[in-house]
Structure formats: structure tokens, C-alpha cells
Amino acid sequence: MAYRAPDDAGENLMDHSYDGIQEYDNPTPSWWHGLFWASIVFAAVYTAFWHFSEFSWSVHDMHRHQEAMHYKKLFGALGDLKPDEATMLKMMSDEKWRMVGSTIFAANCTQCHAGDGGGINGPNLTDDAYLNVRTLEDMYAIVTKGNVPKGMPAWENRLQANERILVAAYAASLRGARAASPRPPEGEVIAPWPAASPIPGG
Amino acid sequence: MSDSNVRATASAGPIEQRGMGFRSRPHRRSDAEPGAVEAFTYNDAIVRKFMLATVVWGLVGMLAGLFIAVQLTVPQLSFGLEWLTFGRLRPLHTNAVIFAFAGNAIFTAIYYSTQRLCRARMFSDLLGNLHFWGWQLIIVAAAVTLPLGFTQAKEYAELEWPIDIAIAVVWVGFFGVNFFGTLARRRERHMYVALWFYIATIVTVAVLHVFNSLAVVAGPLKSYSVYAGVQDAVMQWGYGHNAVAFFLTTPFLGLMYYFLPKAAERPVFSYRLSIVHFWSLVFLYIWAGPHHLHYTALPAWASTLGMLFSLMLWMPSWGGMINGLLTLRGAWSRVVTDPVLKFFVLGVTFYGMSTFEGPMLSIKSINALSHYTDWTIGHVHGGALGWNGFMTFGMIYWLMPRLFQTPLWSRRLAEWHFWLGTLGIFAYWISMQWAGITQGLMWRAFDDSGALRHPDFVETVRAILPMYWVRAVGGSMYLAGLAMFALNFAMTWKARPAQYDTPVQSAPALRRGYVDPPTPESPLTSVMETGKKVERFFALHWHRRWERLPFRFTVWVVVAVVVASLFEIVPTFLIRSNVPTIATVRPYTPLEVVGRDLYVAEGCYNCHSQMIRPIRAETVRYGEYSKPGEFVYDHPFQWGSRRIGPDLQRVGGKYSHDWHVRHLEDPRQMVAGSIMPAYAHLLEKEIAFRTVQPHVRALAMVGTPYSREDIDGAEEAARVQARAIAAELENQGGYAGLETKQVVALVAYLQRLGMDLHAAPEEEPETPAAAAMKEDGR
Numbered sequence: 001m002a003y004r005a006p007d008d009a010g011e012n013l014m015d016h017s018y019d020g021i022q023e024y025d026n027p028t029p030s031w032w033h034g035l036f037w038a039s040i041v042f043a044a045v046y047t048a049f050w051h052f053s054e055f056s057w058s059v060h061d062m063h064r065h066q067e068a069m070h071y072k073k074l075f076g077a078l079g080d081l082k083p084d085e086a087t088m089l090k091m092m093s094d095e096k097w098r099m100v101g102s103t104i105f106a107a108n109c110t111q112c113h114a115g116d117g118g119g120i121n122g123p124n125l126t127d128d129a130y131l132n133v134r135t136l137e138d139m140y141a142i143v144t145k146g147n148v149p150k151g152m153p154a155w156e157n158r159l160q161a162n163e164r165i166l167v168a169a170y171a172a173s174l175r176g177a178r179a180a181s182p183r184p185p186e187g188e189v190i191a192p193w194p195a196a197s198p199i200p201g202g
Numbered sequence: 203m204s205d206s207n208v209r210a211t212a213s214a215g216p217i218e219q220r221g222m223g224f225r226s227r228p229h230r231r232s233d234a235e236p237g238a239v240e241a242f243t244y245n246d247a248i249v250r251k252f253m254l255a256t257v258v259w260g261l262v263g264m265l266a267g268l269f270i271a272v273q274l275t276v277p278q279l280s281f282g283l284e285w286l287t288f289g290r291l292r293p294l295h296t297n298a299v300i301f302a303f304a305g306n307a308i309f310t311a312i313y314y315s316t317q318r319l320c321r322a323r324m325f326s327d328l329l330g331n332l333h334f335w336g337w338q339l340i341i342v343a344a345a346v347t348l349p350l351g352f353t354q355a356k357e358y359a360e361l362e363w364p365i366d367i368a369i370a371v372v373w374v375g376f377f378g379v380n381f382f383g384t385l386a387r388r389r390e391r392h393m394y395v396a397l398w399f400y401i402a403t404i405v406t407v408a409v410l411h412v413f414n415s416l417a418v419v420a421g422p423l424k425s426y427s428v429y430a431g432v433q434d435a436v437m438q439w440g441y442g443h444n445a446v447a448f449f450l451t452t453p454f455l456g457l458m459y460y461f462l463p464k465a466a467e468r469p470v471f472s473y474r475l476s477i478v479h480f481w482s483l484v485f486l487y488i489w490a491g492p493h494h495l496h497y498t499a500l501p502a503w504a505s506t507l508g509m510l511f512s513l514m515l516w517m518p519s520w521g522g523m524i525n526g527l528l529t530l531r532g533a534w535s536r537v538v539t540d541p542v543l544k545f546f547v548l549g550v551t552f553y554g555m556s557t558f559e560g561p562m563l564s565i566k567s568i569n570a571l572s573h574y575t576d577w578t579i580g581h582v583h584g585g586a587l588g589w590n591g592f593m594t595f596g597m598i599y600w601l602m603p604r605l606f607q608t609p610l611w612s613r614r615l616a617e618w619h620f621w622l623g624t625l626g627i628f629a630y631w632i633s634m635q636w637a638g639i640t641q642g643l644m645w646r647a648f649d650d651s652g653a654l655r656h657p658d659f660v661e662t663v664r665a666i667l668p669m670y671w672v673r674a675v676g677g678s679m680y681l682a683g684l685a686m687f688a689l690n691f692a693m694t695w696k697a698r699p700a701q702y703d704t705p706v707q708s709a710p711a712l713r714r715g716y717v718d719p720p721t722p723e724s725p726l727t728s729v730m731e732t733g734k735k736v737e738r739f740f741a742l743h744w745h746r747r748w749e750r751l752p753f754r755f756t757v758w759v760v761v762a763v764v765v766a767s768l769f770e771i772v773p774t775f776l777i778r779s780n781v782p783t784i785a786t787v788r789p790y791t792p793l794e795v796v797g798r799d800l801y802v803a804e805g806c807y808n809c810h811s812q813m814i815r816p817i818r819a820e821t822v823r824y825g826e827y828s829k830p831g832e833f834v835y836d837h838p839f840q841w842g843s844r845r846i847g848p849d850l851q852r853v854g855g856k857y858s859h860d861w862h863v864r865h866l867e868d869p870r871q872m873v874a875g876s877i878m879p880a881y882a883h884l885l886e887k888e889i890a891f892r893t894v895q896p897h898v899r900a901l902a903m904v905g906t907p908y909s910r911e912d913i914d915g916a917e918e919a920a921r922v923q924a925r926a927i928a929a930e931l932e933n934q935g936g937y938a939g940l941e942t943k944q945v946v947a948l949v950a951y952l953q954r955l956g957m958d959l960h961a962a963p964e965e966e967p968e969t970p971a972a973a974a975m976k977e978d979g980r
Binding site for chain 1: 935
């Protein structure tokens with residue numbers, strides 16, 4: 001059964017025909033008009049609020065705010081850490097901060113040092129041999145300044161000081177852990193870290 | 203059919219004035235004297251050619267699409283061949299589907315319907331053939347150059363300058379002249395709405411193509427965009443978005459306005475709606491380009507314009523959908539049985555869905571999630587497969603019996619095509635929305651401690667691989683439908699008569715001195731004259747007059763389109779505050795230029811963005827958000843639109859040279875689960891040092907501040923830096939002997955990316971004169 005439109009009798013059919021195509025003289029639907037005008041009004045209000053009122057904020061303001069809140073959440077309890085041996089040892093043994101360090105490690109370090117620290121084209125972090133590192137402070141220094149000619153990037157412009165301390169502590173804590181396919185030792189065997197650090201799964 | 207007959211039918215209806223007042227009225231016409239009746243035939247041979255090309259390129263383009271879709275799950279499918287990597291084949295797929303498949307479909311529609319709507323043969327058979335063969339040659343040139351890595355790296359405008367020039371010549375010189383020539387020789391006084399859309403298509407595509415492609419030539423198949431960074435992005439997405447508008451929307455609306463009422467044998471729902479939605483669409487579309495650049499280094503006002511005009515576009519787009527669907531009133535019973543109408547109904551419905559999803563995705567906060575994800579990919583395929591594909595299939599199923607003058611070979615197969623295609627589109631669209639939302643949410647997820655939940659990017663890729671398989675299945679179904687379509691096409695063609703029947707048409711020529719029927723008085727009585735004028739304006743009688751004046755009509759279309767450019771593009775170029783200068787941002791070194799050329803040639807932008815948005819999850823993952831001033835030497839910009847791999851804006855210094863070389867040689871050796879193709883050929887191929895100097899010189903011509911010494915010494919500087927990097931590489935991991943290989947140049951470029959922001963400020967100029975010059979330059 002064909003649907004019969006109210007205007008099907010042809011009374012508001014227009015007089016022209018193009019290759020047999022005719023057109024009705026129907027009004028545009030009112031909901032169509034309504035939404036079209038609504039979108040225009042919305043555009044005016046939106047512009048007035050976001051670009052001409054003092055109550056608005058920019059994406060950059062928003063980002064600054066988010067960044068501040070984020071650091072507060074991450075490190076509010078820590079304050080500004082000092083990259084000294086005591087702090088490093090504390091961060092190596094505190095399971096909560098070690099976990100935070102591990103996510104920084106996962107985001108930035110695993111592609112050269114491997115997820116378990118065994119090393120891919122970056123040195124193995126699980127053995128006792130180190131390049132450029134003698135102390136825990138050196139660990140922080142190499143993360144911060146890198147050893148660019150040899151391939152270790154400098155992270156001082158990429159990570160906050162706290163983040164660098166946490167990731168250095170995490171990397172140091174991997175010493176002695178078991179790696180799936182460790183790179184052979186490079187550099188010199190150095191003395192153990194000052195106090196025994198807990199090595200989960202090691 | 204004599205002219206007096208035509209007139210008799212035209213004025214046959216009842217005379218009283220009702221409705222919106224477009225009814226026939228008694229009036230005197232000074233051309234009451236009919237012109238001499240002329241006999242002519244339609245040129246359908248050219249339409250058959252375009253139709254065949256549509257089918258062939260459809261198969262090619264979509265097969266390429268399926269291949270690269272499967273590559274994303276099985277990256278080994280590039281077989282280690284540089285010509286088959288995703289980065290080089292994806293532009294081939296998009297160009298083939300847009301310009302070859304949809305392009306030839308547009309020409310089929312325009313060449314068939316324009317002749318009939320104008321009651322005139324196409325202006326020139328020769329121009330038609332030049333247009334046809336020229337366009338096919340351009341497609342072949344694209345299919346050869348893109349896999350070879352010749353590209354301008356601007357999405358949907360990748361083709362290098364000689365092909366760009368050919369496109370302009372074929373489009374304007376052959377197609378445009380042929381079309382407007384036909385309009386000039388028409389025997390139908392007024393232009394039907396389909397022709398308005400064709401006019402908008404032809405002029406706007408010409409303007410967009412020419413201005414986006416402006417470049418300085420650096421070699422036989424190498425050029426640099428005259429625009430850089432933010433400006434290039436605005437131009438490119440003004441183009442990219444409006445390729446969708448004026449290549450994939452307006453011509454298909456024209457197609458719909460002709461073929462849908464023809465197939466349904468029903469009058470169009472509303473003439474008034476045609477007028478309103480045509481002009482609002484043409485005017486509003488152009489402004490919406492910046493919605494592709496939300497949260498980027500684009501100025502905020504441009505982003506807002508992009509979003510708001512996209513929202514305002516919702517109803518003008520739906521005006522087309524309404525006019526299509528409501529034209530079917532009284533023909534719905536036939537939709538059940540007629541495959542042509544089935545394709546049209548679904549095509550128009552997909553248009554409605556895409557033009558709802560589009561404005562929604564342009565809302566900044568939604569875009570923050572959807573941008574760089576597969577949601578966008580799903581969105582465009584809903585439009586391309588559903589709207590462009592199905593309207594094309596509907597049209598060709600309708601044309602086949604008429605142009606091959608024999609019944610369609612198999613209606614059943616057409617039904618199968620319809621259902622397979624429909625299911626395929628849904629599988630494709632929904633899987634990509636799913637993948638996009640999943641990945642978008644994973645990128646931004648933080649755990650309770652405030653750390654990223656998925657710090658390793660490849661995790662977010664692994665999570666959506668199952669959806670990639672669903673997409674491939676959906677695409678295969680659609681392609682299988684297309685194969686059935688091609689078979690039906692071939693078999694119907696085979697059954698054609700030995701000689702096509704060419705009926706002779708006759709129509710009176712148009713005469714000069716036509717006088718429009720008098721505009722009826724405003725029914726308003728107790729208002730001021732201005733009120734009456736406003737009422738008359740909205741009654742739209744003036745438009746009827748425009749419809750018989752193609753030149754004036756075209757001029758107003760150009761005005762509608764150009765206004766947006768004045769408001770959006772010009773300020774972006776002229777107002778300094780839009781791109782604040784950063785003193786430490788320096789031009790690329792000659793070797794980095796070579797590396798950047800390689801980045802462009804390999805199509806890295808197809809998977810990697812170079813644009814970190816000021817969104818916390820992003821600055822945690824990638825580093826400081828991108829600033830407009832960082833891109834002032836980027837000809838072309840390489841912000842990208844999809845992150846199949848991670849952002850690279852601050853990758854400089856993040857990895858060692860050694861890591862990059864190993865990773866390029868075999869990505870999975872360094873990143874387990876990576877879906878990046880291997881680029882081992884970069885370790886084999888030599889840097890073309892002799893092109894360094896012309897390339898640097900061309901970059902100087904587009905405004906990069908290289909001195910004469912920089913240009914003269916470019917090749918030597920490149921060699922020196924390459925040797926230094928090769929030495930560092932050897933020092934790092936044992937790769938030796940790479941000092942003349944391409945990989946060294948690419949590494950030089952990658953290591954530079956994003957570094958300038960934190961670079962030490964340049965040393966003070968030594969002489970007072972230099973200081974003064976510097977002061978002046980500021």
C-alpha cells in the first residue's frame with residue numbers, strides 16, 4: 001500500500017518540470033527551522049561566553065590547572081625531594097613510591113632497558129656492572145643529564161625533579177632482579193647500594 | 203515536442219495563488235514567440251566511459267583499502283618492500299576512492315543529468331574525451347607516484363606539483379568549460395537544483411585545489427608548500443574538510459536531486475527547502491575546516507568558528523536528507539522491490555547519520571576524545587561507503603538498463619550486493635567507533651596514584667587489534683558486494699545491442715529578452731515598506747530569477763565560499779599574535795631537511811602526529827604541549843590526524859640514535875607488539891646529496907631564513923653532519939658505515955623534533971650592525 005501524502009493530489013505541485021522532474025511547493029518543516037535557528041543562537045551565546053566574557057577560561061588555563069592538580073595528587077605528600085642517598089634509599093624501599101617510579105619507567109625507559117630492566121640496546125640494570133654510575137646520586141645524575149653521545153637521553157626537560165628521583169630509585173632497585181634475556185654486563189662492577197634494598201621477585 | 207506544447211503544459215495548473223506563492227500565474231512573456239525548434243542528441247558514450255571507470259577504480263581503491271586494513275594487524279604484509287608500506291599506500295587508497303571512484307561517479311552523474319536538465323548535448327565531445335582521459339591519466343600517475351614516495355604530504359592533496367597542475371587543467375579547462383558551455387547553450391530557461399550543486403562543486407573545488415597546492419618547485423617531483431606550520435594547517439584543513447564538502451557532498455546532493463526523483467517517479471518534496479539548504483550549506487561548510495584542529499596550536503577563535511559552523515551545518519545537511527527521503531512519499535512500497543531505491547534510501551540515511559555524527563565530533567570536548575583515534579576513520583567510512591558508495595551504486599543500477607539498453611543482468615545479485623554492503627558498513631563503522639573510543643579512553647586513563655594507566659603506547663594498540671579484524675571483515679563484505687556489482691555491470695554490458703539507439707531530441711532554442719513574471723505583491727498590508735521587503739525576500743521569488751542567470755548564480759556561490767576564507771584564513775596569515783615567535787626555534791639543518799623529506803616521502807604523518815594538545819594525559823605522555831611558534835619552518839606542516847603510533851613532536855633526544863636505527867630496521871625488535879612496517883631500506887639507500895642544495899634553496903624561497911652561505915654550503919654541511927651522526931651511531935651500538943645512508947638523515951630529523959623549545963638561546967650577535975639588523979627584523 002502506497003503512502004499517500006496529503007499534497008498528493010498535485011494541488012501544490014509547481015508549474016515547472018525538468019526532464020520530467022517536478023517539485024512540490026512544500027514549506028520547510030518547522031522542527032528543521034527550529035533547530036537551525038537554535039544552532040545559530042547557541043553559536044552566538046557560546047561565542048559571547050567563551051570569547052567576550054570575563055568568566056571564560058582557555059584550554060591553556062585549564063591545562064595549567066590540571067597540571068597543578070596532577071602534581072599535587074602525585075607528589076603532594078612528598079613535597080620537593082632532594083636527590084640524595086637517603087631519599088633514594090627511602091624511595092627504593094617504599095612500595096607505593098616504587099610503583100609510581102615503575103610507571104615512569106614503563107613510559108620512558110623500557111624501550112631501551114626492557115620492561116624487566118634486562119636491557120635491549122640500553123645497559124642491563126639488573127646486574128652489578130654499571131657505566132658512569134658509582135653511587136645512587138650518580139643514578140639520578142645520569143637520568144637528568146644523560147650520556148647523550150653513548151645514547152642515554154637527558155631527561156631534565158622531560159621529567160620533573162621528583163619524577164627523575166623516583167624513576168632513578170626504581171631503576172636502582174632493579175639491581176639483582178631476574179631478567180628474561182639480560183644483556184651481558186657492561187662497565188665496572190660497583191659496590192652494593194648502601195643499605196640492602198628489597199627486591200620483589202628477585 | 204513543440205514549444206507551444208511545453209508552454210501549454212507549463213501553464214496548465216490552476217491559477218489561484220496559494221502556498222508559498224510559487225504557483226503559476228497568468229502573465230505576459232515577451233518571449234512568447236518560441237525559438238526555432240532544434241534537433242539534437244545526447245552524448246551518452248562519454249557517460250558510459252565514466253561509468254566504467256567508476257566501477258574499475260572502485261574495485262582498485264577499495265582493494266587497496268582492505269589491504270592496508272589487514273596490514274595494520276599483520277604488519278609483515280609490507281613484505282619488507284618500501285612501496286607497500288602503510289604510509290605510502292594509505293594515500294593511494296584515499297586518493298583512489300575519493301578522486302577515482304567518487305570522482306568518476308560524479309562525472310557520470312553530471313554528464314548524464316546536465317544534458318537532460320539543459321536539454322542540450324554536452325558543449326564539446328572533444329573536451330569530454332580530454333576530461334575523461336586526462337582524469338584517468340592523473341589517477342594512473344597517482345597510482346605510480348604515491349607508492350614511489352612522491353608526495354606533498356597533505357592529506358587528500360598528496361599529489362606532487364606536475365599532477366596538481368594537470369588536475370587544475372583537466373578540472374577547470376576541460377570539465378569546467380564543458381559544463382558551463384553546456385549551461386550557456388541550454389534550452390531550458392531555469393536551472394534545476396541539481397545544477398546549482400554542480401556549479402558549487404566545480405568552482406569551489408577549483409579554488410580549494412589551487413590555493414592549497416601552491417608550492418615552490420624543488421625538483422621534477424618535489425616541491426615545498428608555500429605555507430608553513432599553523433597557516434599550512436589552516437589551508438590544508440580548509441581544503442581537506444571542503445574536499446568532503448564539495449567533492450563528496452555537493453555533487454552527490456546534485457546526483458540525488460536528479461536520480462532519486464527519477465527513480466522514484468515522484469516530485470521533489472520541497473523546492474523551498476532546496477533553496478534554503480543549498481545556500482546555507484554552501485555558505486556554512488567552508489568555515490568548518492578548523493574543527494580538524496581542535497586543541498592544536500591553532501588560535502582559539504578559529505577553533506571556535508570551526509566548531510560552531512559545524513553545529514550550524516547540521517540542519518542544512520539534514521535539509522538534503524529530508525528532501526531526499528520525503529521525495530519517496532508515495533513510493534515506499536517500491537523501495538521493497540527496487541534495488542535502486544534501496545540503495546538511495548540507505549545512502550541518504552547514511553548521509554543523515556554522518557552529518558549528525560560530524561557536528562557532534564566537532565564539539566571540542568568530544569573531539570578531545572575522538573581526535574587522533576579510529577572514531578574519525580569510522581566516521582568518514584560511514585559517509586564514504588554509505589553515502590557516496592550507495593548513491594553511486596543506486597545511480598549506476600538505474601543507468602545500466604538505460605545506457606546499455608538492455609535489462610539489468612541480475613536483480614537478485616543487486617539485492618545481495620545491497621545487503622552485504624549494508625552489513626559491511628555497519629561492521630566497519632561500529633568497530634571503528636568502538637576502537638576509537640577504547641583507545642581514546644586508554645590514552646587518558648590515570649590510576650589512583652595519578653600515573654598513566656597505560657604508559658606504554660603499544661598497549662593501547664594491542665587492545666584494539668580485534669576491532670581491526672572486525673573492520674577487515676566488514677570491508678571484505680562491502681568489497682564482495684562491489685565485486686557482484688562489477689559482475690552485474692559486465693554481464694549487462696555484454697548483453698547490449700550491437701548498435702546503441704540514439705534518439706533524436708528536439709527543443710526550441712532559448713530566446714533573448716525574457717521577462718520574469720511579475721513578483722506578486724506582499725500579502726502584508728499594515729506594515730512598513732521595509733517589512734514588506736523582508737517578507738518578499740523570505741518568499742524567495744528573487745531566487746527564481748537567479749535560476750535563469752548562471753553567471754550571476756556562480757558569482758554568488760563564489761562570494762558565499764570566499765567570505766569564510768576572508769574571515770578565517772586571512773587573519774591567520776596577517777595577525778602576528780596568532781603565531782607568537784619563539785626565539786630559540788631555528789631552521790632545520792640541511793641534513794635535517796633531507797630527513798624531513800624522507801619523513802614526508804614515507805608518509806609517516808599517516809600514523810604519527812606531531813602535535814601535543816594541552817590535555818594533561820597528553821603532556822604527561824609526550825611532554826610539553828606544542829606551541830604555534832615551533833612550526834614556522836615546517837613546509838609542509840606534519841601535525842597528522844591519526845595516532846596509529848605515538849606522537850613524535852618531542853621525540854628528539856628521547857631515544858638514542860642506535861635505538862632509532864634498530865627500530866626503523868625492524869620495529870618489533872625494539873617494541874614487542876608494534877604494528878609499524880619495517881624500514882630496512884633506509885639503511886641501504888644512499889642520501890641524494892646533490893638534491894640537498896636545490897631543496898634548501900627552495901625552502902629559502904618560501905621564507906626560511908637561510909643565508910647565501912647556508913645554501914652554497916648545504917651539501918657539505920649535510921655530509922659533515924651525516925658523518926658526525928654515523929660516528930655517534932658506531933660509538934653507541936656498533937652500526938658502522940651508515941654515513942651516506944638515508945637512515946642517518948631521518949635520525950637527524952627525528953632527534954631535532956621538539957628540541958628547540960628548550961634549546962639554549964642563541965648567542966648575542968657580535969657586531970652592533972648585526973644587532974641592529976636583528977632588532978629590525980623583530
